[in-house]
Every structure is written in structure tokens, then in C-alpha cells.
Amino acid sequence: MNELVVVSLEVRAALAEGRSVVALETTIVAHGFPAPHGVEVGLQMEEAVRGAGATPATIGVLDGRIRVGLDDDELGRFDSSARKLGPRDLAACAVAGDVGATTVGGVLAVARTVGIRFMGTGGIGGVHRGYPARPDVSADLVALVTAPVLVACSGAKSLLDIPATMEHLETLGIPVLGYRTDTLPLFYEAEGGPAVTQRVDDPTTAARVAAAHWELGGCGLLLTNPPPEVVEVGDLIEEAVAKAARDGVSGQAVTPFVLAFLHERSDGRTREVNRKLAVANARLAGDVSVAFAAL
Ligand code: PSU
Ligand code: MN
Secondary structure, X not given: OOOOEEEOHHHHHHHHOOOOEEEEOOHHHHOOOOOOHHHHHHHHHHHHHHHOOOEEEEEEEEOOEXXXXXXXXXXXXXXXXXXXXXXXXXXXXXXXOOOEEEOHHHHHHHHHHHOXXXXXXXXXXXXXXXXXXXXXXXXXXXXXXXXXXXXXXXXXXXXXXXXXXXXXHHHOOOOEEEEOOOEOOEOOEOOOOOEOOEEEOOHHHHHHHHHHHHHOOOOOEEEEOOOOOOOOOHHHHHHHHHHHHHOOOOHHHHHHHHHHHHHHHOOOHHHHHHHHHHHHHHHHHHHHHHHHHOO
């Protein structure tokens, strides 16, 4: 039978045996880094999940199937020509037979379907700057409302309107936990963000909060992890966002455009910080998933 969602043998076995599984996206691979760095980062995130004792489940659309768990050759197919998939795009991409890279929102839609509870990423999408003129709010936020998944991230990407993103997260009832921090990490910077809703200092406490939240019928939650290394790029971000507006870059293209601009103009410093934080968040998601299984 031609199944729409195909779960790899390894991930299927882990899920069936109640072992820890961490979902990973493919947009960060295809559009978050220039080739060949994206695939390297994807592989390092998988390694980090394994290092924690969990099974990575990288998710993307290939050959008409939504694939959960990819081998290295398959991961290599996610280059910049891949479509970027939010929750609304998954079905159409699969039917069209295109290569589709999942965003956080796209992953959450699939994770909910197959019963994966943990995910690691760099930074989630949120409310973009310039909201009054053009309300661009990432589908990541809405996906968190419907998927009972803990997402380890370094906050929202700082090209966004962070205070507005925090307001939306509150409206949507999404807990924002700070991992060993009282304030929201700002992706490239650790300090200076708004207060988180609750600080947690170890994976077991994070797992207990997630379990309690789910027991109450809650859905997604964020576990925000300060980046292991920081880089100050506030001015470059302003420049990048202004250039995106001038060049008519809009919608799903904004985030990849700004990230690419920063990677280039910072001589790769943002790329290195982004890589390190994404790997650290994959590891943290793994640690929490393992702690959850032991509760
Ligand atoms: N984290 C990174 N790099 C990325 C992303 C996350 O370090 O490229 C991706 C995720 O897939 C996230 C997306 O869902 O950026 C947000 O895009 P948008 O703002 O268009 O929703
Ligand atoms: Mn958008």
C-alpha cells in the first residue's frame, strides 16, 4: 500500500518500544545554511540526539511521501531548491512529488500524527517586524497550539519582533520555559530578552512540566536554551530586514534571506553561532526526552 507518512524502521522501533525520539526539521538544512553546511548541521544535530541516548527523526517530503527518519543520502537531497513547508504545504507538496523541507510548524504537524513529543531546532519563527503594515506571523506559533511537543530552541530568531512574539505566545497559551535562564534567549545573544514564564534548571524538571502541561490537555511548549556562544549583529539585522523590504522579499522567503545575508556579512560568524546553538538544542531535546521516559 502507498502510505502517505513513512516512518523509518529505526524510528518505528523506538516509538513502538516507548524509547525516546526527537524530531528534527529539514528547513534548517535546506535554507538555514549555505550548502554544504546545512547537511553538516543536520547530521550534527542527529549525532547530538544520539549522544543523549535518543533516536533522531528528521522529517521531510521526498518522492510523494512524508518521511520520518532519513538516511544520510536522503538528507543530502534537501538543498536550497527544496520547497519550504509549513503545516499548510505538506499535503500539496507530497501530492506534487516535490522535495519539501519542513519548518518547525511542518515538523509539529507530522510529530502530532506519529506521536513524537520532542523536537530540537535553532530558533522558532514568530511575529515578523512591521506587523501593522503586513501581519506576517510564523505558522510555527499556531502549530504549537495543536501539537503536544516540547521544542528546544534558543528563543525566536532575532530578526523577528521579539516582544510581539512573546505576546502571541501568551495569547496562544504556550509556556516559554527558560533552561537555566530567567530571560528569553535572543538566538544570537543570551542576555537582554523578556522574562520567561518559568525557569527550569535540569532536564527532569523540564520533562515534569511538559508531562503536567500535557496532562492538563495543553499542547506545545518551548524550552529556551541560551546559545553556547554569542555574536552581536543587531545593526546587521536592521540592514538585512531593510534590504529584504526594499528587494520585495516577503512571506516564507524573509527568514532564509535574512539568515543568508547575516552569514555572508558576518564572515560566517552567525553561521558558526547558529550551528552551535542548533546542535546544543538537539542535545537538550534528547536529554529531556530521555528524562521524560524515566519519569
Ligand atoms: N532555526 C534555525 N534556522 C532556520 C530555522 C530555524 O536556526 O532556518 C527555520 C525553521 O524551520 C523555522 C523557520 O520554522 O526557520 C521559520 O520560518 P518563518 O519565519 O518563515 O515561519
Ligand atoms: Mn511568514
